[in-house]
Amino acid sequence: MTTDHIPIGHADLSNRARSLFSHYSPAAAVPDEMIGRDGGVRDHWQTLVRLLGELGPVELEKRWATARRLIHENGVTYNVYGDPDGMDRPWVLDALPLVFSAPEWAGLSDGLIQRARVLDMALADIYGPQRLLKDAIIPPDVIFPNPGYLRPLVGARPADHRRLHMVATDIGRCPDGSFCVLADRTQAPSGTGYALENRIVVSRAIPEIFRDCHVSRLATFFRSVRNLLQTAAPHNRDNPRVVLLTPGPYNETYFEHAYLAQYLGYTLVEGADLTVRDNRVFMKMLGGLQPVDVIFRRQDDGYCDPLELMPDSTLGIPGLVQAVHAGNVAVVNGLGSGLMESPALGAFLPRICRHLLGEELKLPSVTSYWCGHEESLRYVLDHLPQLLIKPAFNTPRQGPISMESLSAGQLDDWRQRIAADPAQFVAEAQISLSTAPVIIGNRVEARHIAFRAHLAAAGESYDVMPGGLARFSISAESMIVSMQRGGGSKDTWVLSGGPVDSFSLLSPPGLPMEISRAGGDLSSRVADNLFWLGRYIERAEAIVRLSRGIVGRLVDQNFESSTELPLLLEALSRQAQIDRADEHGKVGEAEMEEILFAPALAYGLQATLRSVYTTASLVRDRMSIDTWRIINRIDSDFSGGDLRDRRLSDRLASLDKLMISFAAFAGLAMESMSRGLAWRFLDIGRRIERSAAMVQLCRTSLCGSEPPPPNALEAVLEVADSAITYRRRYMTSLQVPLVADLLLADETNPRSLAFQLARLQEHVAQLPGNQHEARLTPVQQILLLRLTELRLMDFNTLPAVAAKESCLQSRLDSMLVDMFQVSDLLSRRYLTHAAPGRSIGASASTR
């Protein structure tokens, strides 16, 4: 790498702008996006640079700190495969946008549109008449052995005659200043949601600069996306049901799937939400099957149908391919479109373009050579050190390998590998990408950049997103521009030639919208996740309440003589389902440590909080930003490592903080969720878990052979959050029957068992299929029976423990059994068909 640098023409910069950019000196070997060859700021960057100067570095830094917090709190993440910390890596965004002028962008768009059209036409040919093969434009060697060529889709004709609805093209600027294509993403392109989020963050951080630069808005592009999804529908084109299909939260861009679903207003689904009947796709809802017209998929095509594509995929929808053949569903992008991503085929694109359009390809790819051609192979073997080597067909997660810095021995190995099976390799010229300014610490430095342009089908042509996702390399030297391998992102500003269209999807303009009230149906999988979210969060709360009671007493100097401590510890160990009492039946502090901190303990706090977070992630599209912030806070409040060594009083403070977060979550659920099925399932989960916890607590504390000491009753009331009510009613006299009545039978106490049962009764009556039934369902029968029993219970005469069945202990035991019965019955009725299927194949030949 050369050390020549371009000095900035200081005449171009105001004093204050200079203080931001004064150290900026991009290397001269490649073009810089902001600084021209002459050292002056390029025309289309002038306004931005001047306004940033006026803002000043201090103010920019301050605003950017706020923006970063917004990114964190909104939970913008990107998952990195194979990295233990890879789940939910925070999104890296630079404050400085990448700027394009209107005329340059228009030229680029022209090339992008032509390219997208060629790719779509090539797909139509390869899955149809195969003229490209018959006329020897492309050799069969790049199609037939290509795993991206999905034979079950051959001959399928999409209703809208299109396979490529959305295209993303990775673009870099070459040393001569022209654009070239680094890669095409044709099957489930990612990046539109991140581009949008970047835009929102940057435009909020520097709104006045954004406004004065006349930046083209992104929203018009999303209008095109919505429009294309609607018109792709084979049925119900007026009001089609569109779903966004995600592989789930472990996917690298899951954040974007949830984000786009929410922004565009579509239901986020996983494969298990959908099913095929009579060649139509349906969504599994609590109330039954609902037809689906369009699947906007963010899942690789091989995974989409375990029956006809990859049999071991658990993410797919068996029968989807047949539904596509029957013309009953539109899949966007069409199944099989991943084929156009293969590097081997890319090498033939200029030929394909000439053949199909009779035009030269306006926006070329990096020069590439498919080694299956003898001439190309010879060239590649002779020029290996200057090239990048890629697998000819898409191999997941295998990037290009640079030959530049390899030893002579390594190069020989590669030559042998390539010569042994040349058709498997593609070589590409290494290109040096242009640079752009990036804020690194307190300085502005040059980083190599590439950006992803997005196109959406519109009529016979395509609309180009005016902007895109720009990414920069991790260091000044590196040419690797990838979120998977470090580096960061930038907003991309396309300056508007004319007035800026202020269209926004967030508030649709004057269109009459149909009024719809809560009561809409819910997918079984989402209901299942909400149910478990309710259970986990309540379970975590029960542990925290007990632990708080225990830690509070440990802080006290006289805890050795405390009579209630053993009781609380026992209740905690029951709650966490560990059975480690010593020979005296005592549970010690060590067990509490384990319950609070051991990550592997299934019912311990760590595992439960983890489950809260992952379950919440699964229904993230159903959550408001505020709710998500609380979930994020719960997750970060109490991650074990740093707390273990702290003093007891600090621990108490952390447990308090966690309680407040739980309360905030419960408050938002009560006050902000509409009373639909989603809320009901969340609350059902919570009520079932709270019933079980209360029964456990009473069983441990009120059913001993001797009446518990007053201190213990006090502690139980405190853990059950009912101490104030009790004191107000009965002053200070602590008696077991009164406590039992308040905690079990008092329907005005929101913590009591009877209260939970009454709420469950209300919920269950409103579930699909139960409203108009004459007979009570088994769940309703159990609830009615138990609630009546509680209402009739006389705690004054009921012995705590006795050999007969009529003691409190045995009543509580059977209540607990019934609560789990209710949970099982509800799951079986509403939730179990959310499970994935499995493949079986007959081995038929025995001869």
Next chain:
Amino acid sequence: MAVYCIRHLTHYRYQEPVTVCHNLAHLIPRDSPGHTWTQVELDITPNASRTTRLDCFGNRTTVFTIDEPHLELRVESRGVVDLAPPRISALFPTSPWESVVNLLRGKPDGEWLAAAEFRFRSPHVDWTEEIRGWALQSFPPGRPIAEAALDLAGRVYAQFRFVSGATNVSTQVAEVFERRTGVCQDFAHLAIAALRSLGLSARYVSGYLVTQPPPGGSRLIGADASHAWISLYVPEYGWMDIDPTNHLWPLEGHITVAWGRDFSDVSPLRGVILGGGKHEVTVGVDVLPADAEFNEPSEAP
């Protein structure tokens, strides 16, 4: 003129109810030269909604769904086929095998594109240098392709042992090559791998074989099973069927149902089920002369 009645029954029994199943079958015979089919039927119990379409190889692919809980699934295909005698009965002169390799690599022409589908690696057909070396022993320079291919099939027959149950659907060619044992499907995959390793086009054929009764004995009902063999592209002739398991040529009594690159393209029945627990499957095939009567459906594991 030989007319046969065919019955092919696949019977699944599950430990627990299957709530939904989606299936893909290649059981309705395709159109193929020398075969005239009548009375073709596919019975599915419990009742299923179904669709049959042609796949990219021209096979009839049936997709069906059962969405009522069931503990058993019975799929039975039946048909009557009038089988023409083989078109050729003696080895005919063919081109040197290298010229066929060059033709397949060269300019597009006639059957060329269809043949090109079958000269690459596929899910069950992979090869090593060792397999290629082994194949070359039957393909010395200039040897006519048909003669060389029959020699190769003869070597599979001579050097490999048929052992029922030695392998399963996912056994790879290299393993079969090393162990020298397998069933018809493995021998077909091996022969295809050997031929493709040389640059030739060969496809996998799935169907039935008429079992000849032992001299003086009566025809064994239920001893028939579904069978697999290969077909080689020979420019002068088109596609030439070869049975490496039995080393018969020309083939008589081979009834074609479907063909593809390998087993994965034409598996008779596969599915995705919800529920079911453990399952048992039995498959039985009867191929009888049209004048014979079916006894009770028989099932061989």
